Amino acid sequence: GFTGVTGSNNLIEDASFACGFTDGVDGNIIGFDPILGTLVVPTSYSMALLPGSPAIDAGDDAVCAAAPVNGFDFNGVTRPQGAHCDIGAVEAGAGSPTATPTPTNTATNTPTATPTNTPTATVTSTSTPTNTPTATPTNTPTATVTSTSTPTNTPTATATSTSTPTNTPVTPNAPTHTPTATATSTATPTNTPVTVPTVLQIFSISPNEGFNNQPVNIVITGAAFSGTPQVFLGNTSLQNVVRDSSTQLRATVPAGLAPGTYDLIVTNPDGKTVILAGAYTVRTTEPAITLVQPSTGIADFPNDIGIYGFNFANGAEVKLGDTVLDSLFVNGSFIQATIPADLPAGTYNITVRNPNNSSVTKIGAYEVYPTLNNDDLYANGYEIWTDPVAPRAQGATKVGLIIHRQGGKTTLSDVTARFYLGEPNNGGSLLGDGIVDFLSIRSSATTSAVNWTPPAPGSYTIWAVIDPDGFVNESIETNNVVSRTLTVLPPAPDGVPPRVESFSINSGATNTTQQTVSLNASASDANPSSGLKSVLYKEFEYNQNTAQWLPIKSSGWLPYESNRINKSWELAPASGLKYMQAWAADNAGNIALFPFKGYINYIPPSERVGTNQTRSYFFTLTVGQRLTARVTPSTGDPDLFVWSPNQNAPPYVSNLSGGLEEVSFVATVAGLYQVEVYGYAKSDYQLEVTITAGAAARTGSQVGGVDPNKSQPSTPVIPRSDQGPGTQQGLPTAPTAPVAAPVIKIYLPVTVR
Known part of the structure; x- marks a missing residue:
């Protein structure tokens, strides 16, 4: 009968097929070359142990002496021949074979398992990613598998091992090398399916946070850990790394790390690397x-x-x-x-x-x-965009940049951004020039795209230099260079991004008096669909100083199904117009090319505006509707302006010094109306806005008026042509689905000793 493989004295060359055995435990040798001779056909159908093989003298003498081995090797030679018997079917130095193998040892095995397709494994070739600590822990995504050599800070263009998971059937009866997993008894091969964790993965880290005033011991669970891996938090190597098994590691986070959230990186001795983004947060007892x-x-x-x-x-x-x-x-x-x-x-x-x-x-x-006397061109690193949003190796990719302009007196033409792969002044390679054909005063626009085909999966840093030849006379020349580090994914069967179909804040309400709102989003994933996995929400506020929408809060990638309906969201506390975006990603890591966006006016019972500062609110009217806006100050001197969609129309104004401010009118043009509360002096106030159907007469007495001694703005703070936050921007790499371990038929024993 079949007795199976024992838990001791086995030698397995490929650690990913260790079947739960641990190197150094119970005499098992995992992850080492057995150093075998050539297959002897047709006399013995065996391989000799060559000098230096770790299998020599590494067997269990008691097992060799007992039935069914009975002190003989596969060829009938007495064992042991050395200090101890050897692991495997043939004793080293046993000479010519003296026995003919029996049919039971040469059985032909036909694989019947269907390999599991793994299109969503993210495998890249990369050096250690640059970690950027963030204050707010993000959702822990599924680990991203990479293929790399020793981590460095310089991306490599060529993978050092297989970068794309395949679904090639395992064919035990036609091996390209002799299996090194050894059995301890003679038996008829069985045909039992075994799930083998062949893909390097991280499932969890416990604990996932700790204080930096002392070392913290952590436990990492996953699959296909081998040898003694290198383990990093960002660029910091962890201490006391111990591999308990192919599914568990232990390590120590050193004291003194800077507070922030870090990626966890595990690298096997064969160079395969897996990354769990945002895995561990370092905290501090001090602010x-x-x-x-x-x-x-x-x-x-x-x-x-x-x-x-x-x-x-x-x-x-x-x-x-x-x-x-x-x-x-x-x-x-x-x-x-x-x-x-x-x-x-x-x-x-x-x-x-x-x-x-x-x-x-x-x-x-x-x-x-300083105060702008000339032009100023600038950008933000996250505004270096790519199409697709999640680039893939060997895939055509477009790269561009959103350029902002403050100051100036006339429209600029042919504004250039020069793109580099790597730091321009430190050996970076030129990708090309992107051009903004026309850039008007106080505006933003994207450059034309430059083409880039990433040669291999991995981590790349793209740099952009605005106006590299100095054609524009700028007041500030120190803000013209930006960079962004991104991850390039491997090719995958599913390279089609999902689409965000809908998004609403408080079911489409215009206003809220509460800081907490409810978000709803839906998305679809076209064929070849890997299924929807994640959703990401971002909140933006308009920054008057920089004349652009700035991201204030981000959810990070969240599980799609549990966060797409009635997701509770707490708005940032500053009152006024809030724009939000919803993004989606699928199980393959593809990210929607565009988000779905919406806005809501946050109007709490009491608001504050600083001197020379403006709070803006958006309201949509149809022709004939009446809008009445009233500002009741408790301190200071707030002024009230309302702008119609008519580009040439002056604002409705109420800017008396002290007291109530009010404007009321019937819309003659349909569209978006902007209500602005301007701080002539620092003020606390309450805003009330009502919209009545038809040309209903206003109620109550008329208050407010115009102070002829106060200057009035000629344009709204948010340009009438503004479309909200841009949709071309860099996003964090989306998590991919866990890779299912294939079911592989294993026929035991593989060899007999």
Whole structure:
């Protein structure tokens, strides 16, 4: 009868087929070359152990002596021949075979298992990705498998091992080499399906966060770990790595890591690498600042900034240099603050001090640019876009950039952005020039695309230099270079991105008085469909200082099914117009080419606007509808302006000094109307907006009016032609679905000893 493979004294060359055995445990040798001779046909159908083979003298003497081995090898030679018997069918140095193999040892095996297709495994060739800590932990996506050699910070163009999972059937009766998994008894081969974890994966890390004042021991579960892997958090190598089995690792996170959320990277000795993005968060017992956005602004206008970090407390004071800023505590990881206008140009530190006097200072966190006398062209790294959004190796990819313009007096033509793969001044290779044909005053536009075909999967950094030849006379020349690091996926059967079909905030409501809203999204995935996996939500606010929509909050990639209906979302606390986007990704990691977007006006019972600052709100009217807007100040002097869709029409105005402000009118043009509350002085106020059907007469007495001594704006803060946040932008790599382990027929014993 069949007795099976014992749990001891086995030698298996391919660690991914270790069947749960552990190298060094119970005499098992996993992941080493058995050093075998050639197959002897037709006399013995065996392979000799060559000198230096780890199988020599590594067998179990008791098993060799007992039935059914009975002290003889496959060829009838007495064993052991050395200090101990050898692993495998033939003793080393046993000479010529003296026995003829029996039919039971040469059985022909016909595989019957159907290999599992694995189109969603993401396999890339990469060096260690550059980790950018973020203050808010994101959803933990499925690990991304890569193929790489020792991690470095320089992307490589050529994979060092197989980069694309295949679904080639396993054919045990036609091997290209002799299997090295060995059995301990003679038996008739069986035909039992065994699920073998052949794809390197990470499933979980426990714990997934820890404080940086002491080392933290972690346990990593996954599949196909082999040898002693290298384990990293970002670029930091973890200590005391132990492989308990092919499915579990143990390691130690060292003390002293900077606070933030890190990728977990595991690299097997064969170079195969798996990445679990956003896997571990390093916390600190003291307050910490990880990001300030935006980190620059011109002196002409106030600038709302976001301060991201850890351990902020309600009531914390925020200072720019020695200037105390108006600030709003959102949570322990996020504070909004306002940089006042007219500060001297220069670089400033930002300090957050909690009520218990604990504090943190970020050196050089914010730069004030002087008042613009000439043009200024600039961009953000995340606005380097690609088409497709998730590029694939050997696939045609387009690359472009959104360029913003402040200042200037006439329309610019042929504005250039020059793209490089790698840092331009450090050996980066030229990709080409993208052109904006015409860029008007105070506007944004995308360049034409340059073509790029990534040669291999991996991590790449694309750089863009705006106006590289210096044709535009700019007030600020230090903000013309941006970069973005992205991951290129391997080719896959499913290369078609999903499509976001719908998105709504509070079921399409125009206004909300509550900070918490409900999101609903739907998406579809065309053939060849791998199925929808993830959804991502982003919140934007219009930044008056930089004249653009800035991302304030992002959900990270969330599981699609559990987050597409009635997803609870807490808006950032600053009142006014909120734009949001919904993105979708499928199980193969493809990302929708465009998001679905929507907006809502957040109008709490009490709002605040700074001096020279504006809060904007959008309302859609049909011809004949009446809009009445009223501002009731409790402090300061807020003014009220309402702009119609008519590009040439002046605003409806109420800007008296102190007291109520109100405008009421019947729409003569259908479209989007903008309500603006401007801080003539720093003000707290309540806004009420009503829209009545038809040309209904307004109710109540007329209040408000026009102060002839106050100047009035000639254009709205948000241009009438504005379409909301751009849809061309970089996104984090989407998670892929776990790769199903194939069912492989294993015929035991493979060899007999």
